Amino acid sequence: MRIYFTFEPRPDLKDPLVAEFPEVDFVFENALSIEELQKADVLVTYGEDLDNDNIQYAKKLKWIFVASAGVEKMPAQAIIDRGIVVSNVRGIHKTPMAESILAHILAIKRALPWMYEQQKKSEWSKKAKQSELRDSTALILGPGAIGSEVGRLLQAFGVKTIGCNRTGKEAVYMDDMVSFDGLLDTLPKADIVISVLPKTIETTHLLKEAHFKAMKNNAIFMNFGRGNLVDENVLIQAIENGEIGHTVLDVFEEEPLAANHPLWTLPNVIVSPHVSSHSARYVERSLEIFKPSLEKWMKGERDLENVMDLSRGY
Known part of the structure; x- marks a missing residue:
């Protein structure tokens, strides 16, 4: 069996993999070779x-x-037509992404960006507009592995969590659940709106003008899922109209974000260049999923972890 990696793990990860599967012919390159x-x-x-x-x-x-959660750039139909099995590393992003999301929330609540700017100016001021996270309500769009971990951390801070998915089916670490159909009615209750939704037909431009108008004008809106969630012109209009208080974006409709894009300079907007899942342990965690699946594959078993349905996009 020949297994082709189009990236090369660190030696401390690659060498044990090769030693564990001596009957496999591994090839590691840092680019795809025909x-x-x-x-x-x-x-x-x-x-x-x-x-x-x-x-x-x-x-x-x-x-x-x-070795990623998203597959939207892959040739889905050609893979489906060929009957190729596709699995991914769903779940490994939950720790770094949840920590990133929580870090941004706490930074805003405790006015850390403002303090950093004061330090640059060597200006001693106690006029920071600080608030508490406790007793607030967070609406989490996509309470899967990542969203549920966000919910777990927020609940530890005394936050009420409301999950929102396509069906309204229960999810762990959510105090309440609503479906996409109930989203508009739920938004006015939320102090923080967090999306970690995948890219699908149903999630494309799921949030429209009416949704931002329904949000509290001091709400924190965060998109850490995929940039297709909202038309960026709609989002920019909502920000300029003061319909939301803060915006934190890790994903965008077009990446990288153009240097002249207005989101760079709009007030109370934090641009994160799609790095919330980055971690020194990323490949390590990926291989922890790959190895058991490879053992099954070599035995002829096909019930691998995280097998994807490319027709649905996840």
Whole structure:
């Protein structure tokens, strides 16, 4: 069996992997090679290097392991047509992303950005507009692995959590649940609105003008899922009209964000360049999912962890 990685893990992660599976022919490169793709039985990728042009060369490919949660840049239909199994690392992002989200919330509540600016000016001032997180309400769009971890941390701070998904089905660490249909009626209750939704047809421009008008004008709006959630012109209008108090964005409709994009300079907006999931332990956690799945695959089993339904996008 030939397994082709289009990235190279650190030696302390790669060497144990190779030693644990001596019967596997591993190939590690830091870019996708057509020559290697033609020979691969299994492909391990971040998901951005495989496209409709090069997948035609992957004649032997039977399984793609995506070391990422999103697969929107992959040639979904071609993969479906070929019957290739796709699994990913859903769940490994929950710790760094939840910590990133909580860090931004606490920074805003305790006026840390304002303090940093005062320090740059060597100005001693106690006029910071600080508030408490306790006793607030957070609406979490997409209470899956990441959203539920956010909910767990927020509950520890005394925050009421409301989850929102397509069906309204219960999720852990959510005090209440609503469906997408109940979103508009729930938004006025939320002090913090956090989206960690995946990119699907249903989530594309899910939030519209009416949703921002329904939010508290001092609410914190955070998008850490995918940039398709809202038309950025709608979001900019809501910010300029004072319909929300603070905005924290880790994802955008077009990435990287253009240097002249208005979101860079609008007041009370924090731009995070899609780094909330980054961690020194990212590949380590990915391999913790890959190894058990590889053991199953080599035994002929196909009930791998995190098998994806590409027709749904997750």
